[in-house]
Amino acid sequence: NKLWFQMLETGEKLKKLGYEETYTKPNLFLKKIKFTSEENGEKREEVVFASLMGTDIIPIWDDPRPYVWKSKNLPFKYFLPEFILLKRAGCSPRGSFYDECEPGGWMFGLDGIPSGYCKRCGKDILNLVNWEILNEDFFKLYRKGIHQNIEVNYCETCKNIEYAMREYRLQHVEDFKICELCGIKDAQIKHHITYNPEKVIRVCRSCHGKIHHKEFPNPLWKEKRNQD
Ligand SMILES: [Zn+2]
Ligand SMILES: [Zn+2]
Ligand SMILES: [Zn+2]
Known part of the structure; x- marks a missing residue:
């Protein structure tokens, strides 16, 4: 059946992106993310989960998109690029942060989740953007003249152009x-x-x-x- 095939296909894509299926829970995939802690410079390893198990509320047969979340101590700036990669691969990930956004939680400006490509020149900026900025208060930044949408959607060169144009438009x-x-x-x-x-x-x-x-x-x- 069609859904089954779609799930298999998603599973294949997850493996290509470096996810492994867990032994204990079939249809639960995880990817280990290695990074250096900013607090003490230690090497750390945390995990991104992608579940094809469905939830109590939405069985996987009703919605075969993978549900994606991260281990608690994985910084957001390492998590979001993984989420974007899943989107790019056509996995249509669902993220808990989007559905149940906590107060002061992660915001995605007015443009939704970024593609990781510069909107002007198309350059791949997935590993160049400081995604942590999306954890900051949109409006506080706005008052300082920093625009989240510009920061996460343009490469360094195009960012300057966007800010200049924005300045002109605001006048x-x-x-x-x-x-x-x-x-x-x-x-x-x-x-x-x-x-x-x-x-x-x-x-x-x-x-x-x-x-x-x-x-x-x-x-x-x-x-x-x-x-x-
Ligand atoms: Zn209004
Ligand atoms: Zn508008
Ligand atoms: Zn650009």
């Missing part, structure tokens, strides 16, 4: 009614980030929807929500 937000988040023209909506001090950003309908969308916990949305 003309009012003139041209440009969305401050995606840069699209004709942004008609003024969204309150904070009321005191009053800070308003001009956004397009699409970005505004994303800011307020329930299933997309976004700091901008949360700040607004808390004040309503």
